[in-house]
Amino acid sequence: MIPESIKHFLNSFLQKEITQFSPVGGGSIHDAYRYSIDGKEFFIKYNDEVEGIIAKEVDGLNAIAKLNCIATPEVIAFEKIDNYEVLILPYIKGGLKTPKSWENFGEHLAEMHKKPAQHYGWHQSNFIGSLYQSNERTTDFIDFFIHQRLRPQIKLAEKQHYFSVEEINQFEKLFKKLNEILPATSPSLVHGDLWSGNFMIGEKDTPYLIDPSVHFNFRETDIAFTHLFGGFDVKFYESYNHHFPLEPEFQERISLYNIYPLLVHLNLFGRGYYGSVMSNLNQYVR
Incomplete structure (x- = not known):
């Protein structure tokens, strides 16, 4: 009550x-x-x-x-x-997820991602789920991805004894390869926790973003997040790419970006996510 x-x-x-x-x-x-x-x-x-x-x-x-x-x-x-x-x-009454609503969602999110930013990070820390999320500003995406996203979650997982020394070394190997894997990047505002539970469709096929974890980041991280638990409707991706095409070979980077939310789930919900973290990591480091 x-x-x-x-x-x-x-x-x-x-x-x-x-x-x-x-x-x-x-x-x-x-x-x-x-x-x-x-x-x-x-x-x-x-x-x-x-x-x-x-x-x-x-x-x-x-x-x-x-x-x-x-x-x-x-x-x-x-x-x-x-x-x-x-x-x-x-209170937003949930509407039907029609083809038009998915197209609108892709278009509107693309328009948000088109707005340029000057740096990665945010003016303050915030949360991903119930976990603290650091957002110190930097002009380098790889620096941000390593030090503001992956390392804090890896350290938290270490404290809970989820990783061996050898597995920690695999993450270090990944960090050294990021320059080879990632395209040129630029920052924009992202939702930051964009799974199916964090958007709604209202009246007139209008998409709404809810429960954000906003910051300035590379937009591919937002789109990768949508693939984490089964993906969104194909109309969403077609519309987004029509209005703001993703860089070539984006599909090959989805698992890389999603190491971060999977680490978050590991730290929030336990060892059931360990296999998914390692599976994604092993796609880039052998």
């Missing part, structure tokens, strides 16, 4: 008493509910376990919205109440 302090805030904020909240599933980090008032539906979520996680989400939603390329839910209110971070958004 929603804590009384949050209910009191809502009633004061809306100047009306809300009597019914419906739980919303699908997330493992936050508590989430929907409610209606004056014929309009809203979404509220809160967290008191991971300090700053919703504040960083709000920062990401605002950053995406500012580019005016792809829809995000409007931030109606963000407050700190007792030990809770509380976020109120409009």
Whole structure:
């Protein structure tokens, strides 16, 4: 149930008493509910376990919205109440994933990725899932990929005894080969956690990005992420490539980029992801 302090805030904020909240599933980090008032539906979520996680989400939603390329839910209110971070958004009724919606998604994401940035990283750290994510700025993608993405997750996995010394050495070998594997890169704003649970289709075939982990990165990392758990509809990829073609041989780099989210899953959910991490790594290092 929603804590009384949050209910009191809502009633004061809306100047009306809300009597019914419906739980919303699908997330493992936050508590989430929907409610209606004056014929309009809203979404509220809160967290008191991971300090700053919703504040960083709000920062990401605002950053995406500012580019005016792809829809995000409007931030109606963000407050700190007792030990809770509380976020109120409009409730988006999920629509059908039609061919047109997939085409729109590919086009709108391509437009976002076309917006240039001056560096990799972000103005602050944030989270990937519930794990801390460092975003120190650099103008070199390989430096960013190694030191801000792979190494922190490898060190965390080492502490949990997931890797042997030999396996750590394999990662070091990979780092030395990245210049040979990667194309020329440039930074742009990315969602940063772009799997099927982090977008929605609303009315009129409108795609919405939700739960972002935004930063400036090479756009291929975003598209690779979409392949992690089965991939998106082919219409999405056709539309994206029509509006902003990927570099040649992108398919051969997908497993490389996805070492990072697989390491995150290993550290969050355990040894069940060890085999996937090593399988991806072994595609590039023997």
